[in-house]
Amino acid sequence: MRVSTTDDRRLRIRLLGPLRVTRAGANPALGPARQQAVLAALAAWPDRAMPRAELIAAVWGDEPPPSAAGNLYTYISTLRRSLTPDGAPGPVLSSENGTYRLRAAAVDVDAWCFETFREEGLRLRADRDADGERAALTRALELWHGPEALDGVPGPDAANRREHLRELYLATVERHAQLTLDRGRAEELVEPLGRLVAAYPARESLHDLAMHALVRVGRRDEAVLLYRRLRNHLAAHTGALPAAPLRDLHAGLVAGHGRDPALPPRHPGFVGHTAETALLERALDDVAHGRGASIWIDGPSGSGKSALLAEGLRGATAHGCRVGWAVGDELARRVPYGLIIECLDDGNGGPDGPGPLRVAARDPNAAMTVVDEVRALVDARCAAAPLVLVADDLQWADDASLVVWHALHRLTATLPLLLVAASRPLPTSRELRLLRQALMRGGTRFVDVPPLSDEVAGRLVRHVAPAADARTVAEVVDSAAGNAQLLRHLATPGGDDALTAAVLRHLHPLRDETRHLLRVAAFLGADCPVAELPVVTGTPVPALVPAAEEALAAGLLVEDGGRLRFRYPVMRRVLYRSTPTALRVMMHRDFAQRIAESGGSAVRVAGHLAAGPVSVDAWIERWLLRHGEALSAAAPDLAEAVFRQALASPLLSARARDRIGTLAAGLRPAPRVTAACAGADT
Structure with missing residues (x-):
């Protein structure tokens, strides 16, 4: 199988992502999903004659509908016309004696190229050529253009092929990452490995590499937190502990740590939010003197809530408090009681740990038992020392954890217990809204994180980019409108990709209709006339209202009379420029x-x-x-x-x-x- 060619008439078939065919810069139409499944099955084994019955089973399974044979004939005819280049000596897709064949001399298939580079890497590894092996694996990974092979292609053959390629991909990523670590380039791995461990929360080998990368760039606290998330995930799903090497790595990280490992690191260059920081510091002093409380911090994505928590609660250990700290994420939302278990798991493995709670949480009918277990555990810890429990990104918490948080709130009236939650406006759920209403009635202190003032924002920019001139600082401050995360990305030299990724993360919780509306609004100017939205989208006003309301609720748009403007001007520019x-x-x-x-x-x-x-x-x-x-x-x-x-x-x-x-x-x-x-x- 050849890896590449300079012949423009040659087809490039991409399986490592959404199925795609390219010829001379153009992309022939591939038709409906089943037709794409036919092409994918043939491309998986180019130049092999595939019997009609085998191809039908690959696309429709063991019990195909009566129409499968007729549909297959139509799909093959359509693909043959679509794929055969003008002037080609013969069809790319041929058929004879009840079989079909994709001619290997006419195509390049990225999945075969991927495996060719992998095999080259294995040979170079046997020759102890680490640099050559890493180069070969780099070329292999560059062929991927999506999170999943054959993304969206139906049929049992595609599903099996997808699983096989996923495992090869992860194994290649891990070997490449190890070689990169060996070369002393851990900083290149932190973000990509972070995305992968979020996508594969039970894969211990990925966590091992990600933890080592974090340690080597001086982010030991995050490595500890990563281990805790892995351990909690495994406990919730399998009841098992991480493998011994990971446990040993974690033990080495927390030994002689010098401070409570539950506390996240302070954010460098933290500025502003003095009133909110003082509120948290007073709450620590109160709980140290036996007075419990509940605080809820609201703010849009990137407003600095996490940094504020780390700054305001940094004195917890000095006040004699025990701390439990959990951070919600989209994947953890699927694990009942996951956020509460993480919050109560301090990693010490002592007799007052959440082991019994994990057992109870695996029983879907044991809600009251879980609440009783949590109350007993919190009561025991408060008897020993004041307790601070923090739930950051509460909007991602599972519903069961929200119920338990409400039960804990009632204990703040009688125990030295400080509850601190932080959340974004979106995503929201019925359970989160109910919890919010109940805590409002119960005396929880709600705090809105305001945008940074221009003066404070300028100080943050100068911390990130000390060499920036006054004009650059002013432009960055205007573009970010007080959003700390956007300010950091804008001020970081060469940080365009990270900025784009940060903006897209802001949009991730929104519905597709809302993201589309925001992109359209980005084309209509700094002050988008509301009356133009139904005109350019062809959508009636009532149908646009839910998307506009969601964008307003998320704090991404601001209404000003008959116009909408982006709260953060840089977000509009990124949406516009990221459009092809x-x-x-x-x-x-x-x-x-x-x-x-x-x-x-x-x-x-x-x-x-x-x-x-x-x-x-x-x-x-x-x-x-x-x-x-x-x-x-x-x-x-x-x-x-x-x-x-x-x-x-x-x-x-x-x-x-x-x-x-x-x-x-x-x-x-x-x-x-x-x-x-x-x-x-x-």
């Missing part, structure tokens, strides 16, 4: 016509034409002839940009060229364009 260029131009072109046909202003229409920049077509030519004069009077800078763009197009007719040229000549030279939509100010 071809799609961006198409959207501007489509929006321009929709706004024009709805009676929108010439300035708004021209703003989209200039922002694309959109190629001239028949509709644009007619629109310029009809509205060019009015546009010149209303916005001469914008008019000049659109006219010059049109005059540069070979598609412009002679009549239109004369008229637009005359209009352009009558305009004064403009130093810049002030377009009325996103393209000009991104």
Whole structure:
């Protein structure tokens, strides 16, 4: 199997992600999902004659419908036409004597290339060539373009192939990571391994590598927390402990730690939030003197809640308090009582640990037993020392943990128990809303984390980027609107990828309709006219309301009269710039016509034409002839940009060229364009 070729007529078939075919830069249509499953089954074994019955079983399983044979014939015919390059000596997909064959001489299949590079890595490993092995594995991993092979392709063959490739992928990642660690480049591994351990919470080999990477970059506390999450996950699902090497690594990390390992590290450069920090410090002093309390901290993603908790509660050990600290995440939400168990598991393995609680939690009918176990455990710990329990990212907590948190709240009236929760506005659930209402009635102190002031934000930027000049600092401060996480990413040199990832994490909890609405709003300018949203989307206003309300509730949009604006200007720019260029131009072109046909202003229409920049077509030519004069009077800078763009197009007719040229000549030279939509100010 050849790995690559320079022949543009040769097909590249990608199985390592969503199924995709490329030829000479184009992507032939692959049709419906079952048709894609046929192609995937053939591509898994190129140049092998696959009997019709075997192919049907691969796609439909052991009990195919009566229509399977007819559908297969249609799919093969369609694929043959779609895949065969113009001028090819024969079809890429051939059939004879009841079999089908994908000709290997005409295709490259990335899964086969992946395994070829893996085999090369194994050979180089046997030769003790670590650098060569790492290079081969790097080339293998670069072939992946999605989290799962054959993502979305149905059928038992695709499912089996997906599982096989997933295991090969993870084994390759782990070996590559080990070689990278051996080269002293742990900083390259922290983020990618962090994403993988979140996706595979029970895979101990990944956790081992991720913990070692964290330790080597000086983030030992996070390595301890990672171990605790693994241990809790295994206990909840299997009742087993992590393997001995991981337990030994954890024991070495917590031995002689110098402070309570339950406390997360303070955030470097922490600034601002003095009132909120003081509130937490007073609560620590109160609980140390026997007075319990409950505090709930609210704030949008990236507002600095976690940093505030670490800063305000850093004195817990000095006050003689025992601390339990848990952080919710999307995966942990599936584990009943997972957040509460993590909160109560201090890693000491003592007689007052949550072992009995884990056993009770595995029984779905033991809710009251679990609550009683937690109460008894907390009561025993409070008898020994004041207790501080922290639940960060409570919005991801499982419903059972929320019930237990409510029960713990009642104990704050009689025990030296401080409960501190932190959450974002979204995602939310009925159970979380009910808990919030109950705690409000029960006296919990609710605190909103405000955005950082411009002065405080500037101090944070200068801490992250000491060499930044005053203008750069001001631009970063304006773009982030007081969001600490965005400020850090914006101030970090070369941090564009991390910034984009951070913005997309803000959007992750939202529904697809809301994310789409935000991207559309990013194209409509810094102040998005609400009236244009139904025009450009073709969606009635009532159908847009839920998405707009969710974006407002998440604190991502702000309503100002008849307009919506992004709370964080950088978020709009990232959404706009992350849209592929071809799609961006198409959207501007489509929006321009929709706004024009709805009676929108010439300035708004021209703003989209200039922002694309959109190629001239028949509709644009007619629109310029009809509205060019009015546009010149209303916005001469914008008019000049659109006219010059049109005059540069070979598609412009002679009549239109004369008229637009005359209009352009009558305009004064403009130093810049002030377009009325996103393209000009991104």
